[in-house]
Amino acid sequence: MRKLICLVVVVVFLTPVKGQNPAYARKVVDTLCSPWFAGRGYLKDGDLKAAEYIKAQFTEAGLKPFGSSYFQQYGFTVNVFPTDPDIYIDGDRLTLGADFIPEAGCRTLNGTFELVWVDSETIDDPRKYKKFVDDTRFRRSFLVLNNLNRVKEKNLLKKIRNNEFKAAGIVEVVTKLMWSVATRQDMFPSFQIRPGLISPTSKLIKVDVFSQVNTHQTQNVAGFIKGLEKPDSFIVFTAHYDHLGMIGKSVYFPGANDNASGVAMLLDLASYYATHKPKYSVAFIAFAGEEAGLLGSYYYTQNPLFNLKSIRFLINMDLMGTGSKGITAVNATVYPNFFNKLEIANTSGNYLSPLNQRGKAQNSDHYFFSEMGVPCFFFYLMGDYPYYHEPDDKADKLPMEKYTEAFLLIRDFVTELETP
Ligand SMILES: [Zn+2]
Incomplete structure (x- = not known):
């Protein structure tokens, strides 16, 4: 009591x-x-x-x-994104939400693409940048943007981020996955991937993403x-x-x-x-x-x-x-x-x-x-x-x-x- x-x-x-x-x-x-x-x-x-x-x-x-x-x-x-987007790097499936997310405005895409690594050296070194621009391979590839915080050539970086070279899509390596809301779709599909899951030696990305407005x-x-x-x-x-x-x-x-x-x-x-x-x-x-x-x-x-x-x-x-x-x-x-x-x-x-x-x-x-x-x-x-x-x-x-x-x-x- x-x-x-x-x-x-x-x-x-x-x-x-x-x-x-x-x-x-x-x-x-x-x-x-x-x-x-x-x-x-x-x-x-x-x-x-x-x-x-x-x-x-x-x-x-x-x-x-x-x-x-x-x-x-x-x-x-x-x-x-009514269904779970899927990404495989050289055959290894990544986990949605933990390893990667699509950008909020990502559009529908299904297919396998070659990967082209882009880092600060690619952009800041004129010789490497020219080689990158002359390489038409990226028009049917995914660009992998890695560690671009220290890039000095901001204009060139902006061109790449805006996908002015019309790659099939863009993957950005980020330490933190951060999402948002998009009221319309971007012109090209893009994803955020955490470090360690993709490298300069990675060859292929398989993408299966469906989105609708x-x-x-x-x-x-x-x-x-x-x-x-x-x-x-x-x-x-x-x-x-x-x-x-x-x-x-x-x-x-x-x-x-x-x-x-x-x-x-x-x-x-x-x-x-x-x-x-x-x-x-x-x-x-x-x-x-x-x-x-x-x-x-x-x-x-x-x-x-x-x-x-x-x-x-x-x-x-x-x-x-x-x-x-x-x-x-x-x-x-x-x-x-x-x-x-x-x-x-x-x-x-x-x-x-x-x-x-x-x-x-x-x-x-x-x-x-x-x-x-x-x-x-x-x-x-x-x-x-x-x-x-x-x-x-x-x-x-x-x-x-x-x-x-x-x-x-x-x-x-x-x-x-x-x-x-
Ligand atoms: Zn708020």
Whole structure:
């Protein structure tokens, strides 16, 4: 019995106050990164499932939709790989996701090709470069681009990367496989391969890749809480919920830091303001299509659900899963008065260090709001977390070590914003 009482006491103390809830944030990250959500992209209805989950969280928190639905629907085209791409080097099969990936815009190709090795010497040595250009063999071959970081002849390198010599395809040897999203196909197929799997003595590559450009219907998810004193003026929180999705049937990109972490903060803030009624109205928007080129936030700024001029301030959150090395505010130098308020909040709570300032940057969903004259910051946390746009950006690797501090900084900054 005493044991039971102890347990009850422990549970009560471990259950955080609703609305500033690291355990809830962690659960959101775990959920959104699970295989069911398929990397919140373009196969297996990944981003739709994530949108439904966010909608359910908004409803539970008591947010109201703008109009009759939490969803704002729109569409765009995207290149997808419905089946697993295959590569063999001299007969050895490489493992998708671990050894190689196709570039996001890679087009369909099936066949066996000779390999032509290209390194910094090929490009920087005029004699070798001439020999390479004169060698018409590469027109039916794959170029293997290796260790080109130190190439001095940048123009020649650009020509090769753009495939101006019309090789059958390009393989780039990279230490880190890093994926993205393409809204159309490249003019030629290309792949990233990890070092040690291909060498100057490798002869043949066998390629079997199928991709297609689909028209993808998607949705931003938006809701709000009415303010007590200034209901017609808004503080807006945004975070993109999409990530890169899947390649074929087996490789998916969980996107824990990018940006399940930002969605977790967004949802936690929503439940916080639902129980701590704000002076201003507070809106929450989860965008789709960020990884495809800020498409959801661009669509929103062209089709806003309420007047953009009624936004007092917008806070965009992307990459919120670390913090041991501080926080950066993009647009800090554009809005020095608002940055001053942020500094006051950070210093008085002793939350995150350092607090870095950046200027304007087209690197997340705040950007088009900024261009439309909406005052905004984009916050991202920094720490020792090396995984970016790769399958290892996983929930169980994400530290979230300064989650609470970041939450409290944002909350106190909003309080500063509410003070004229
Ligand atoms: Zn992101």
